[in-house]
Amino acid sequence: MREHMLAAIAAASGLDALEACRVEALGKQGTITALLKTLGKMTPDERLVQGPLIQGLREAVANGIAERKATLERAALDARLASETLDMTLPADAPMPGTIHPVSQVMDELAEIFADLGFAVATGPEIETDWHNFSALNIPETHPARAMHDTFYLHQGIDAKAAGTADEKTTFSLLRTHTSPVQIRTMLSQKPPIRIIAPGRTYRSDSDATHTPMFHQVEGLVIDKGITLGHLKWTLETFVKAFFERDDIVLRMRPSYFPFTEPSVEIDVGYTLVKGKRVVGGAEPDGWLEILGSGMVHRKVIEACGLDPDEWQGFAFGCGIDRLAMLKYGMDDLRPFFDGDIRWLKHYGFSSLDVPTLSAGVGA
Numbered sequence: 001m002r003e004h005m006l007a008a009i010a011a012a013s014g015l016d017a018l019e020a021c022r023v024e025a026l027g028k029q030g031t032i033t034a035l036l037k038t039l040g041k042m043t044p045d046e047r048l049v050q051g052p053l054i055q056g057l058r059e060a061v062a063n064g065i066a067e068r069k070a071t072l073e074r075a076a077l078d079a080r081l082a083s084e085t086l087d088m089t090l091p092a093d094a095p096m097p098g099t100i101h102p103v104s105q106v107m108d109e110l111a112e113i114f115a116d117l118g119f120a121v122a123t124g125p126e127i128e129t130d131w132h133n134f135s136a137l138n139i140p141e142t143h144p145a146r147a148m149h150d151t152f153y154l155h156q157g158i159d160a161k162a163a164g165t166a167d168e169k170t171t172f173s174l175l176r177t178h179t180s181p182v183q184i185r186t187m188l189s190q191k192p193p194i195r196i197i198a199p200g201r202t203y204r205s206d207s208d209a210t211h212t213p214m215f216h217q218v219e220g221l222v223i224d225k226g227i228t229l230g231h232l233k234w235t236l237e238t239f240v241k242a243f244f245e246r247d248d249i250v251l252r253m254r255p256s257y258f259p260f261t262e263p264s265v266e267i268d269v270g271y272t273l274v275k276g277k278r279v280v281g282g283a284e285p286d287g288w289l290e291i292l293g294s295g296m297v298h299r300k301v302i303e304a305c306g307l308d309p310d311e312w313q314g315f316a317f318g319c320g321i322d323r324l325a326m327l328k329y330g331m332d333d334l335r336p337f338f339d340g341d342i343r344w345l346k347h348y349g350f351s352s353l354d355v356p357t358l359s360a361g362v363g364a
Helices: 002-011 015-026 031-041 044-083 102-116 155-163 180-189 229-244 299-304 321-329 342-348
Strands: 127-129 172-175 194-203 214-224 251-258 261-274 277-280 287-297 313-320
Touching: 002 015, 002 044, 015 031, 015 044, 031 044, 102 194, 102 214, 102 229, 102 321, 155 172, 180 194, 180 214, 180 299, 180 313, 214 229, 214 321, 229 251, 229 261, 229 287, 229 313, 229 321, 251 287, 261 313, 277 287, 287 321, 313 321
Parallel strands: none
Antiparallel strands: 127 172, 194 214, 214 313, 251 261, 261 277, 261 287, 287 313
């Protein structure tokens, strides 16, 4: 019986035939299973003789089936590998990548450009005090920016003012309306010379196609000895040329007014019309676009930070990161920046591998 069963197992041509041999021998109605059932009816002496023989038969058949199964599976795998070809030199399918938001991309571009000019990146709290956000920046109590319809005030500050317990320097009472408080905190915490940019989120009560209640802003500050308006002009020209990656950038400086700078200037950049669209650059501009405000830091701001304005001078500038992104990458509406529409993000987003560098071009 052993020889007959092992021969049938060895002759099995496939896994289905081998399974049939297993069922015939070891299944519930199999031959060996039937022999095992007879052990209970045998006398002890008969069981001593027949038991080892039947058990040996079962083990031999089970081992033979296992070995033949392994042989058949290896043969099936070899046949499959021979029939299926895979070019290992082909690049693997990359998983669905995410994209860098245009605002994050422009922030990285700004940091790269200004780092090359010797500027550090400074940050500060988004919930601010009246003093850091307004008073230290020479913004008087009667200024429209302090009105409820322009600034988001917190109940903590409103209740403290109503109770007469508000401290202008320590009571956090509003969402910052610009990143200028970071300039104040930097001048208070470190000694000049100072060269920083302060990118971050800011908040104002405004909403339309080009304004949102929350937006992103970057401001720059330089405090040193002998700083002039010429230093400001050169810095901004260098920045704009690097950001838009064009050497034919033309800037125009217009007198303006900001409480925290004196003199104050608005910066316009020349643009040319290409197929009806405004493109920044061109030696002979077709028109001008306002891109940022700037000026020499006001004496009162320097004094408020504990510095001597007769010894230390400086300049400051600020612009909207969202608007810079719109201008550079051809977007005409600010609201989709915050919609979270995956189609918009795929279209305007940037690869996470395209890290802005001056050598490779900041515009990834």
